[in-house]
Amino acid sequence: DTGVSQDPRHKITKRGQNVTFRCDPISEHNRLYWYRQTLGQGPEFLTYFQNEAQLEKSRLLSDRFSAERPKGSFSTLEIQRTEQGDSAMYLCASSSEGTGAFFGQGTRLTVV
Amino acid sequence: DQQVKQNSPSLSVQEGRISILNCDYTNSMFDYFLWYKKYPAEGPTFLISISSIKDKNEDGRFTVFLNKSAKHLSLHIVPSQPGDSAVYFCAASGINNAGNMLTFGGGTRLMVKP
Numbered sequence: 001d002t003g004v005s006q007d008p009r010h011k012i013t014k015r016g017q018n019v020t021f022r023c024d025p026i027s028e029h030n031r032l033y034w035y036r037q038t039l040g041q042g043p044e045f046l047t048y049f050q051n052e053a054q055l056e057k058s059r060l061l062s063d064r065f066s067a068e069r070p071k072g073s074f075s076t077l078e079i080q081r082t083e084q085g086d087s088a089m090y091l092c093a094s095s096s097e098g099t100g101a102f103f104g105q106g107t108r109l110t111v112v
Numbered sequence: 113d114q115q116v117k118q119n120s121p122s123l124s125v126q127e128g129r130i131s132i133l134n135c136d137y138t139n140s141m142f143d144y145f146l147w148y149k150k151y152p153a154e155g156p157t158f159l160i161s162i163s164s165i166k167d168k169n170e171d172g173r174f175t176v177f178l179n180k181s182a183k184h185l186s187l188h189i190v191p192s193q194p195g196d197s198a199v200y201f202c203a204a205s206g207i208n209n210a211g212n213m214l215t216f217g218g219g220t221r222l223m224v225k226p
Contacts, residue, residue, distance in 0.1 A: 004155070033213060042116075042201050042216030043156065056213065091155050100146050101214060103155035 004104035006092050012110045013082055020078045021107045025094030032075050033101060034067055035091040036060065043091055049075060082111045115139045116204050118217035125224050131189040133220050135202035138183065142204040144212065147176060147187045150199045150219070159200075160187070192224045 005024040013019050025032050030051050035043035046065070048056040051072040061067075064082075069075040079086055089108050093101040117136045125131045133147075143164040148156035162169040162176045162185070169176050175188045189196055199221050203214040 006155075031212075035214075040218070042118075042203075042218050043214075045213045045215070048213050093155075095212065100158050100161050101212070102158060103148075105153075105155045108153070 004092055004094050004102055006090075006104035006107050008107055009105065010108045010110075012112060015084060015111055016081055018078065018080045019082060019109065020076055021090055021092075021109075023075045023077070023092030023094075023104060025073070025075070025092070026102060027073075029094035029096045029099070029102075030072070031095045031101075032069055033093045033095075034075070034077050035093065035103075037089040037091060037106070038087075046077075079109075082109075084111045087111045114218075115142075116202060116215050116217040118200075118202060118220045120220050121218070122221040122223070125192045125222065127194055127224055127226050128191045131187075131192045131196065131222055131224065133187040133189075133200050133202075133222065135185050135187075135217050136183060137185075137204050139204070139206065139215075140183070141206040142215075144205045145176070145178060145185050146203045146205075146214065147174075148201045148203060148216075149196075150201060156201060189222075192222075194224045194226050197222055197224045 007022045032049040034046040037043040049069040064080045067077045089106045091106045093103045095101045146161040147159040150156045160174045178185045199219045201219045203216045205212040
């Protein structure tokens, strides 16, 4: 296992389109997180899964955003009707009890 | 309300010297603190962490100091190397944070000059 994997690395989409990102966590980690980072800022928490259960969602996660982790392994983050303000780096991280969070390389979204 | 703050957006240090990056927090429920390093177009890489029951943790060239009364932590890098040039984020979590989700500071860009 080489770490947290995210796909795609980059996505350019037109405003109004839907996009979906995938995250494959470190296999033995039961916790999975999504963060968003904009230029000049630190990552901001979006949502958290423990196994397949989504246990926490940030106020930042509007109704256009939905995340799933159907089998407690990989996760997807979908953004519907994208807006220019959604342009950011979307980071996935995983951890287990007693470990720090390990991040993937992120998906850079550009909405034009 | 920014619960974790890194007040220095950038820091420039000569190779071989000490780099000191600072971080302040406001939430007294935070009990675990981490430092991450980030290169452009990559995700943050975990560097070092410290629990609130300690005031110092050392790992090679990296040492993190925690002053709970001042709600302040710092990362010391000695000696600094050009490869350390990156953006450094401090992050905090607490017992009330679901699954230990992290609250990040805004980052400090470290430039180590050869």
